[in-house]
Amino acid sequence: MNRSKITPIVLSVIIVILAAAVVLLLIFMKNQPIETRGVPALIEIAAMEPDSEKWGVNFPNQYSTLLKTETNNTGTVYGGSDPVQKLEVDPRLVTLFAGYAFSKDYKEDRGHMNSVTDVRATLRINDKTPGTCYSCKSASNPSLWAEMGMAAYDKTPFNELGARIEEPIGCANCHEAGTMRLIVTNPALEEALEAQGKDWTTFTRQEMRSVVCANCHVEYYFKGDGKYLTFPWAGGTSIEAIENYYNEYDFADWTHPDSGAEMIKMQHPDYEMFTAGSTHFNAGVACADCHMPYTRDGSVKFSTHDVHSPLTNPAQACGACHTDVDYVVGRVSAIQGQVAATMYAAEDAILDAIEAIKVAAADGKANAKLIEEARALHRSAQLRWDFIAAENSMGFHNPEEALRILASATDLARQAQLKAVQALP
Ligand code: HEC
Ligand code: HEC
Ligand code: HEC
Ligand code: HEC
Secondary structure, three states: OOHHHHHHHHHHHHHHHHHHHHHHHHHHHHOOOHHHHOOOOOOOOOOOOOOHHHHHHHOHHHHHHHHHOOOOOOEOOOOEOOOOEHHHHOOHHHHHOOOOHHHOOOEOOOOHHHHHHHHHHOOOOOOOOEHHHHOOOOOOHHHHHHHHOHHHHHHOEHHHHHHHOOOOOOHHHOEOOOOOOEOOOOHHHHHHHHHOOOOHHHOOHHHHHHHHHHHOOOOOEEEOOOOEEEOOOOOOOOHHHHHHHHHHHOOOOEEOOOOOOEEOOOOOOHHHHHHOOOHHHHOOOOHHHHHOOEEEEOOEEEEOOOOOOHHHOHHHHOOOOOOOHHHHHHHHHHHHHHHHHHHHHHHHHHHHHHHHHHHHHHOOOOOHHHHHHHHHHHHHHHHHHHHHHHOOOOOOOOHHHHHHHHHHHHHHHHHHHHHHHHHOO
16 A cells, blocks of 8 residues: 555544543543542632631631641741740830830730730730720621721720630631732721822732731721721821821820820831831832742642741742842841840930939929920830831841931930930029
């Protein structure tokens, strides 16, 4: 036979056999039990479902890594998950926060799954504590805010609201069920962004990878008798804008018993510091890049939800962008060491100011106007120092800004001290 006639026949036969093989393979794959293909059964998740375990049926990797935040207990030099008592590490804090609950109990934070246990255990809670304190602690919140409204939620006493707070931080704090997109869930964040003319629904995915953290990792206060959760951002998020905001509103958390100054406690402004022009923020890096790096489980790649100090897994947390991980980790300790030293110097200056004002105020003949000026300077100095002390990265999130603010805190404290001395006859 002619070879040119055989070839097409042989080819057709081969093609038919190959096609049949592909069909059989597809049928075989389709009939495999679902688990062995690694695709979990999907269940429908109710809107704002508080129970992360239910979401976990669809997203087992994200759920199992979130669970790990409960048992992390590794401490780092300035952070980590070991709940050390900061008042023992740095006894100056007892005088700085005299007259306020933070002078009784101030522990290093832990992982997200401990949020409810830890807030209930703190000695800062008493009968008068408002429900507002649960705002950053629970996946039960989004559905409660939808049901009660945030004003009614905030007015409910802490101990009473507690009966309805069942879940620690979970999926419903950051994701929309169904679409799984990242969303703003805290009404106070939505209102604070609106006050700045910003609409989060227009934000990019990369912006949302930081903004979801701003649901909680921000400076805030309880406004008015209703203790309404408010972020002081209307004039901007720099420390100067925040101070102006509080001064206009004439706000104070407590009166310092030694100096008599009207004080403000700052709360973990991680988002404000990071976004104040830090190198990483300017380069388009987000919180989730360092705190929720991609990890692998076999062939599956996902964002780890085991959020903690990046210093305990720098190869993952920094290695995606930096080739020399040892070098950048060394930079973190150099930066943190410098910020800590500058921070302690600011504390010493504030303690000197407190002492000088106390002495002047105890002297019946001192100049009252100068004492008032010294008190205002004490307030100004301490809220700046606290902005950096309460921020969680010991300056790493934004080293230049941290050093700038601390220098100004020390300067204001020395001015306060000088005024108090001048006030004496
Ligand atoms: C470039 C990497 C990077 C980015 C981006 C980043 N962080 Fe951090 N973060 C760190 C490092 C490093 C530390 C210091 C950890 C330590 O001292 O153990 C830290 C510390 C923290 C801590 C305290 C951790 C602990 O163990 O106590 C919190 C909370 C935190 N960051 C939240 C945020 C938030 C919120 C954002 C975004 C607004 C953010 N971080 C952006 C690297 C980063
Ligand atoms: C503290 C906020 C936060 C919580 C709580 C949270 N997530 Fe996420 N999740 C994120 C961020 C940030 C990303 C990254 C999103 C991106 O890159 O677009 C993410 C990504 C995801 C993704 C996309 C795939 C991936 O891994 O990148 C899924 C699915 C997901 N999360 C499921 C869950 C589930 C299920 C829970 C509860 C068990 C949960 N998340 C809790 C913030 C959170
Ligand atoms: C619903 C509020 C909420 C959201 C949203 C949230 N956090 Fe937290 N975060 C907390 C609270 C509260 C703690 C302290 C829990 C404790 O100490 O029990 C915490 C602790 C942490 C810690 C310290 C963990 C440790 O082991 O020391 C890091 C780091 C952190 N958060 C980063 C982030 C990042 C990054 C995001 C955004 C992807 C984020 N958080 C979103 C409330 C929140
Ligand atoms: C998503 C990418 C990304 C991740 C993750 C990341 N970085 Fe960076 N980092 C950058 C970029 C981009 C720059 C700016 C580079 C430049 O301008 O030269 C930078 C700069 C730095 C610098 C120099 C800052 C300065 O002001 O000169 C240090 C230090 C640093 N990173 C440390 C870290 C550490 C530590 C981690 C992990 C905890 C980390 N980075 C994670 C992208 C990243």
